[in-house]
Amino acid sequence: MSIVLGARSAAAAVLCVAATLVAALPAAAAPVPTDHPLGSQIRVHEPVQRMVAAPPVALATVSGMDVASYQGNVDWNYWWSQGKRFVYVKATEGTGYKNPFFTQQYTGSYTVGMIRGAYHFALPDRSTGAAQATYFATNGGGWSRDGKTLPGVVDLEYNPYGATCYGKTQAAMASWIRDFTTTYRTRTGRDAVIYTSTSWWSQCVGSASFATANPLWVARYSSTVGTLPYNWPYWTFWQYTSSPLDQNYFNGTTDRLRVLANG
Known part of the structure; x- marks a missing residue:
């Protein structure tokens, strides 16, 4: 009998110690932001039409691309x-990631003659829009009136770490975006371009309108651009494929692209 009681006492002591250790552990931290390229989560959640050639568009377009650390x-x-x-x-993701190849990619494209800009992969559940806009503007997302620097982009797409809309209501998401765009304009003097897909925007932002100030960069991997997000009458950029890397059109002539760069 004493042996049984002793065993029970020992087991209880072990359970007590284990419970104490578990209680002492910190709460699980959110995953550290890594490199999610523009559109990477849209391609996971939405149909992708494989194309062997660029889709037909109006003659007044300019061909471009976008890159991240994966391109080295x-x-x-x-x-x-x-x-x-x-x-x-x-350039950045959240407030904890900076593209290690940013300098080569950003300055190299400029040197060869391209008009270039930077983008930020937003994580709206990690920190405020203002905090992320500041981080972006400080780490590559700035702007200068040199005719070859485009306004920065906030990349808004499916959450790579969890809930599609980052646990936010449409109203809360719209508020976060306004916090970002307002802060970015204060820091740089430019209105940020908004990159998104119509499907994600409809789910997560709804009928909040940003069309008056913020140019639209729409992601749709198809032969046509399709329906645009709420209240934008036209697209400024269109990401139409990710093969062999992300490729885009600017909706206008090269002269109009320079006008956008000059502000």
């Missing part, structure tokens, strides 16, 4: 020879 040190002379005349380079 880019051969900009090659892409210039392929007709690419502008590029957006990933």
